Amino acid sequence: MDQELTKLLEDAAAAFKAARNNQELQDAKAAYLGKKGRIGEQMARLKELPSNRRGSFGDSVNKVKTQLEEVFASRKAELDRIKLEEKIRAQKLDVTLPGLRFPVGRVHPLTRVWNEAVEIFMAMGFDVVEGPEIETEWYNFEALNLDADHPARDEQDSFYITGDTLLRTQTSPVQIRTMERVGKPPVQVIAPGRTFRRDAPDASHSPVFHQIEGLMVDKGITMGNLKAVLEEFNREMFGKDVRSRFRPDFFPFTEPSVEIAISCFICGAKGCPACKRTGWIEILGAGMMHPQVLRNGGFNPDEVSGFAFGIGIDRLALLKYGIDDIRLLYENDLRFLNQF
Ligand code: DAH
DSSP: OOHHHHHHHHHHHHHHHHOOSHHHHHHHHHHHHSTTSHHHHHHHHGGGSOHHHHHHHHHHHHHHHHHHHHHHHHHHHHHHHHHHHHHHHHTOOOTTSOOOOOOOOOOOHHHHHHHHHHHHHHHTTOEEOOOOSEEEHHHHTGGGTOOTTOGGGSTTTSOBSSSSEEEOSSSTHHHHHHHHHHOSSOEEEEEEEEEEOOOOOBTTBOSEEEEEEEEEEETTOOHHHHHHHHHHHHHHHHOTTOOEEEEEEEETTEEEEEEEEEEOTTTTTSOOGGGTTTTEEEEEEEEEEOHHHHHHTTOOTTTOEEEEEEEEHHHHHHHHHTOOOTTHHHHOOHHHHTTO
């Protein structure tokens, strides 16, 4: 191979290897292997040569060309690999970095207790019904034996809308509405919902609060049924070791009426601040439905009987989660809510 060709091969190989990126490599390729490149120039020399030397010179040029193409290909592969490695390095994931925290919503403690209570009663066969928050005096009071001179009917204690309509002060009116709607026994429902009273807010009072009304009417319903249902509720809600205490009480819409307390689940009934050192915590009111209330709902008290109960959901939430101020349930302070 002549000197010029050898030099060309060396220069070209060096230029290819010196290329630091694809652009430089393509430029070098154009300079040597391109149409007007150095190899092309050598080919042009062919016709100047005597015919007996043309064959071997042509072979040499082609050999150089083939070798250069190989050098080019290998440098190209090398540059591609370097580029890929850089890309991988740049995109590397550092799994030791602290992760991003996404805020997660939570169920409000009041809603949790509400749902839990509803599920306990549903498991015992109760249906869930609702009644209006705006009630008439008839449903909210009169039909429940709270007559006009009852202290609860004082305008000071209720949010009246017109002379005859008010925000319901209890969920008990749903008793009457349900009996009317269903028309005949059996009735076995709970009615959870919002209730309203004109109380100044303090640690244990809120003008808006929540109750669950319960109602079970059929032939032959007794105090035994009442006891079984509410003892079961207390155990499911507060723990299987919790005992229930039934004491006489008075409500106009039940006769007899009972006040139900549970043994303190915090101190095991030994006496602590939560149970005011008595060992017992009052949690609900109940009783056998007054005959007049059954009649007001369109039922015949000579044929059927029933029991009713009312539970304060807010109070359940306070007790269950050891919260000492009902207002916390309504302030929507995230520092409070995030604890549940
Ligand atoms: N309505 C009563 C109240 O708001 C709670 C209540 C007590 C409901 C006894 C009942 C019941 O159904 O039988 O204080």
